Amino acid sequence: MAFTLMIFTLLLLCIFIMFLYHYNIRYGKYGQLIDRIPGLATVPIFGNILTLSNLTQEELWQLQITLSKNYYPIFKMWSFTIAYVVICHPDDVQVILSSSKQHLEKGLIYTLLHPWLRTGLLTSKGAKWQERRKILTPTFHFNILKQFVDILIEEGNRMTKFLNNIEGSIVKDLVLLISQHTLNAICETSMGVSLENMSEYEQQYRQAVHEMGEIFIYKFLRPWFYSDVIFALTSMGRKQAKNLKILHRFTEKIIAERKQYHELTDGRYLQNLENDAAIETDDSEMIKNKKRRLAMLDLLIAASRNNKMNDLDIREEIDTFMFEGHDTVAMTLCFAILLLAEHKDIQEIARNEVSAVMQENGGQLTMTALQKLPYLERCLKETMRLYPSVPFITRILSEDVKLQSYLIPSKTDVLVSIYNLHRNPNFWPNPHIFDPDRFLPENIHNRHPFSYVPFSAGPRNCIGQRFAMLELKAITAPLLHNFYLEPVDYLKDLRHTMHIINRVTQPIRVRFVPIKRMQTSEVI
């Protein structure tokens, strides 16, 4: 009896302490500052989270667009004692992203990725992030990218070959097709491993990536599942565990394959890396020999041989780059293809530019040729304005911040809504119109520098952005050269869904009509 009473008293005490904490945050100085910001009405204790967790991911996507419009340029949401402030004005975005020292830590939501990505570059903070960023930055040096370009072009050609042989010229699931090629591209370039004999694993991997995105949002909207122990007991938790096995098994296989290659070659190519010679020289032999191209994974293996990293450290970076490096590019490519298919005039100009450059190059694409495609580049930039692959990013404020009209207290989670920023009519007239000329030098000149941030900005910007631009061009150029793109599904009919990456709910169909040319030598 006395024991039961003690438990009961302890329970009451816990509830009382939690209530005091809650009251202090929600109605103390912190809560008062947050509550000056507009937003949906809240209910006691839960804030907005019950309303949000009852919505489908599609409804949630629509809601964030509506709230951004209704409360422009800022709104807030409460999830118990956690406040989220969402911004889409370039002045505010600049304050959050541009500082070299402040607000570098990612928001709370990223911790939900830890079971998968642990604390790789995307999710890490502080000294660890700084050190890793320093180690990994050279892998995107111009001379390294130059070595990758052949692989990216080859991947574009492989896709062209496949498309030439499909029945009725219609691709039934564009995302599925494209992500297969972008995954292979990141594996062959950054990992130095081909997926040729791993088709079963890679399909499972891409499916698992997709499901993890859904689980991520599901969990985010249900803070009572933030504890991994509790989440593991649910059906979604079991689904996550199954997917994690698939994801990690795949990356471990890739790491093992590359390690084996270095063991067989006595680690001699890793010595090159340690001297930084590979980065600074233009070793043509290395460029010719696929296996000997130096990949990001090699840098990590070299670091592990020097005891600077262990196996889990390597895996978390490979998990991070495999995910960030293939899914983002795949979605941009899908939207670019859809936009070009719906805008025949723009498609024709881009095709003429590609064909002229290829003619100059004897029918081949090369690094130099890819750099001579300013119109195609403008089309891709405009695609990323309308459909940024990463629609939101978040940061935790490291100190109080004065935005345009509100003081936001330290420790608040700020969400930069890249999607709504890019469609802000005050900075993008007729924001929903696809117009690549927005990116002509004379039009960029007077634009707010933080009105366009598809790769984020400041010190935590996308490390792979130059790689991504090259890949986007290397894949779209041969498609435009060899096919007329025609819409089957239209962008206006696609239903977007809340996800880590900007996705749609249904498979997308596009028609690729082969262009018959007289001179076969011209077809790459």
Ligand code: HEM
């Ligand atoms: C169209 C393609 C891409 C887009 C739109 C994109 C966008 C972004 C954005 C918005 C961020 C900031 C995320 C945040 O603050 O939470 C980011 C970070 C990152 N991206 Fe990309 N990305 C693309 C391609 C790539 C590629 C190809 C790679 C690797 C090869 C890559 C690797 C990364 C990594 C590792 C980070 C974390 C950087 C850090 O925190 O230091 N991304 N990307």
